[in-house]
Amino acid sequence: MELRGTVKILDQNYKVGDVVKAKIIVIHKMDTGFTKDKESGKTFPRFYLKEITATYNGAIVASFELDVATSQNPVIQFPFKVTGPGTLVIDFVNSDEDKAQKSVAITPAG
Amino acid sequence: MQRRSFIKGTFALATIGLLNPIFFRHGLSAAEEAVEMPFTELINDYLSGKTAEDGSSIMALNIPEAPENGAVVPVEVTINHPMTADNYISNITVLTTKNKANKAISFDLTPANGIAYLYVNVKMGQTQDVVILAKSNRGKIFKVSQNVRVALGGCG
Secondary structure: OOOOOEEEEEOOOOOOOOEEEEEEEEEEOOOOOOEEEOOOOOOOEEEEEEEEEEEEOEEHHHHHHHOOOOOOOOOEEEEEOOOOOOEEEEEEEEEEOOOOEEEEEEOOOO | HHHHHHHHHHHHHHHHHHHOOOHHHHHHHHHHEEEEEEEOHHHHHHHHHOOOOEEOOEEEEOOOOOOOOOOEEEEEEEEEOOOEEOEEEEEEEEEEOOEEEEEEEEEEEEEHHOOEEEEEEEOOOOOOOEEEHHHHOOOOOEEEEEEEOOOOOOOO
């Protein structure tokens, strides 16, 4: 299954040395394995987004281990310090080992 | 005629299986079983013998006390702690207390984050506490919790 997600930088007009926040949104179910379909009575299998890793210019700045108490379509915000122009690369892995990668350009002003 | 429709049906099923591997893969995946994660087990695992300090003086929470819907509860935490190379927050973990599976997220930080901050959406099956644990690289553990009243539960 193709994972759909996006990443963006919440701040604008940031400079080198500033701390900016990145926002990650992933369209993904977070099935706990306990819930049942009301019509068929079948249990939805445990199926969730497992890992998110953020890499900024080759160095890992944030890594997340998610579990089923996160809401469906997880939204995550995290800070990082801008050290120069480059890209922030986000890798997603779900419980079926499906992978996806998104990136956003970091362009500090000045 | 009956035989004809039987063959047609078998073919249709086989095609679904071929074209759409997810259709069958779910049934085979190892992660499918429901795993109960009781809160006490998770927190003991996190503390691993240490005691948690009260983090309410340095941790600022922004969680609605009575969200409209338990399926999406925004949890925002800012920790007023230095983030220097030898003294920083290395992990923030968000747990709930009364869901069947209580672990929401574990966030590993580095000094490159600048500040210790996390925003995440959590789901809650019933009225319960959100517990936020933070670990510093010097081995200190801070804990803070807030009760959240949930009228309409998200799937727990």
